[in-house]
Amino acid sequence: xxxxxxxxxxxxxxxxxxxxxxxxxxxxxxxxxxxxxxxxxxxxxxxxxxxxxxxxxxxxxxxxxxxxxxxxxxxxxxxxxxxxxxxxxxxxxxxxxxxxxxxxxxxxxxxxxxxxxxxxx
Amino acid sequence: xxxxxxxxxxxxxxxxxxxxxxxxxxxxxxxxxxxxxxxxxxxxxxxxxxxxxxxxxxxxxxxxxxxxxxxxxxxxxxxxxxxxxxxxxxxxxxxxxxxxxxxxxxxx
Numbered sequence: 001x002x003x004x005x006x007x008x009x010x011x012x013x014x015x016x017x018x019x020x021x022x023x024x025x026x027x028x029x030x031x032x033x034x035x036x037x038x039x040x041x042x043x044x045x046x047x048x049x050x051x052x053x054x055x056x057x058x059x060x061x062x063x064x065x066x067x068x069x070x071x072x073x074x075x076x077x078x079x080x081x082x083x084x085x086x087x088x089x090x091x092x093x094x095x096x097x098x099x100x101x102x103x104x105x106x107x108x109x110x111x112x113x114x115x116x117x118x119x120x121x
Numbered sequence: 122x123x124x125x126x127x128x129x130x131x132x133x134x135x136x137x138x139x140x141x142x143x144x145x146x147x148x149x150x151x152x153x154x155x156x157x158x159x160x161x162x163x164x165x166x167x168x169x170x171x172x173x174x175x176x177x178x179x180x181x182x183x184x185x186x187x188x189x190x191x192x193x194x195x196x197x198x199x200x201x202x203x204x205x206x207x208x209x210x211x212x213x214x215x216x217x218x219x220x221x222x223x224x225x226x227x228x229x
Contacts, residue, residue: 035218044223045156045164045207061217095163103215105170107154111163 002026002110004096009115016086016119022079022096022112030054030074033099035108036081038092038117046092049081050099063089086119093117123147123212125221132227139195141224143208146189153191154209155184157202158223164207168193195226203228 008020022034035050049070050059058070067085072078079096093116097108125145133139143153152171156164166175168184171191181196191210195202208221 037220045209045220047218047220050218059216104151104211106211106215106218107152107166107169107209108156108164109166109175111165113163 002098004098004110004112006094006096006112006115009094009117011118011120012086013121014086014088014119017082017084018086018117020081020083020094020096020115020117022081024077024079024096024098027098029077030072033102033106034072034079035097035099036068036070036079037095037097037108037111038090039095039114040089040092043092051079083117086117088119091117091119123210123217123219125208125210125219127206127208127221127224129222130225130227132229133195133198134229135198135200137198139198139202139226141193141195141206141208141226143191143193143221144189145191145210145219145221147210147213147219148186148189148191150213151211151215153184153186155182155191155193156207156209158205158207160204198226198228200228202226 003025005023033052048061069082093114095114096112098110100109155168158164171186184193207223
């Protein structure tokens with residue numbers, strides 16, 4: 001059974017940094033692309049970053065480009081997201097999600113339960 | 122940039138049919154996907170590739186795409202269907218994932 005468990009969410013001041021982790025199990029982790037998707041309070045879903053399976057190419061949405069870094073440790077089946085230069089608008093629940101398909105066929109078939117990041121002074 | 126537009130809310134009585142739309146310029150060339158999200162829970166995919174239903178998703182959930190509009194249809198709505206529904210696609214370059222703003226379905 002596929003299982004994704006996020007951790008690392010916290011209250012952090014504007015300009016601060018945080019590292020989120022997602023422990024994956026139940027599938028061959030390094031062969032799947034993985035993404036981080038966030039949801040601000042009372043808002044919709046926002047895709048923010050992805051890492052491809054195999055060659056580990058990385059992709060970022062414009063609002064986080066240059067501030068967030070996605071990575072994976074296949075020896076530990078763990079996906080990470082390093083957040084820096086945090087802004088109040090980064091406040092959200094952050095989900096890790098497994099991708100299936102590529103290009104137009106790309107969607108998220110498994111999600112974790114999310115971890116809350118609050119950016120406030 | 123490509124965007125997906127959903128109505129903020131839809132209300133329907135039990136047993137009736139609910140239709141939730143998702144509009145975007147990328148939809149004629151990119152597939153639409155639909156997720157159900159109940160309060161405090163992670164999203165769950167209920168429709169993939171415009172109209173396919175994953176195993177375990179009830180048959181009352183269906184979807185179609187015509188031109189720039191994708192439509193999720195819930196036939197014979199039940200109280201347990203009350204949730205937020207999010208559409209998802211890719212931008213016209215198929216490099217980035219885009220989501221609609223989500224629609225809150227209220228079962229009266």
